[in-house]
Amino acid sequence: SAPLYTRNATYRTACESESEIRTNVVRQQACDGALFKASGYDHTQVANWNSSIINSVLKALIVATTPEQSSTTTTTTPTIPPYRFTVNSTIVQQGVIDKAAAGSSGEIGKRGMHSASGAYWDVNRDGMWTFKYPGGEERGLDVVVSVTWFAMG
Template sequence: MTVLKVPNSTTLSSSSKIPLETLTETCTNICADTLPPDTVYDASKTSSWNEKIVHGILNAVTALSPKHKFIVYATLIRQDYSSSSSIHTTSGAFWNNKTDGLWNFSWSGGDKEGGVNVVISLAWIGKD
């Protein structure tokens, strides 16, 4: 059995006006509230889970930094130890490095078969 280990968070710009510890705590709490430890992947619930996670993060970060616009992407991943699957993503942007940035975060719903993991990308863009 191979377990994919992803760094908890990666910052692709240091311009965040919200401390990274606050972003990590916020995303961890929202994911844990949305997907309690006994949650098993259910494709019919993924839209509502994703919506709750994305809107929860957007509400939190816009309250913390009203001078930015935000984009949140959330990907739910079913833990499946019987197959060897992986996800590779790439992002690119042309922006102002002093006011804009991107932060990636990975949350694990535990080590049980059929559990749910979440990968979040949060981009911020300074308002004119």
């Protein structure tokens, strides 16, 4: 598959196509990968799913924003991304799902959910976005992933 980001691009530049980032990083790689075998909410697995989603997103962001070392550089100091990231993944079980008893999918139990975030930052270099994973619906889950980034230096 095509790379999610071009190396050496800053995260701000990469975020200019946020819809592509949201789709590729969060849905296809992180959420689909973590929930591939899930058919419904499983309390014994939800911590693993959240960890997998968070780690997948963090790895992609770090790779995307870490500048490559110059071939003329002789130092062995590792390159550090110019941003710090926080990733939050929330998985909520929808109401009781008994498709046979509920009839049509519109009658399947639902729960309300609201999430909000705020921050004090440099609006030119820092940012956040939140994504609700559409693939959770068929599994009886609401999956919300949020990413916040802060420029260093």
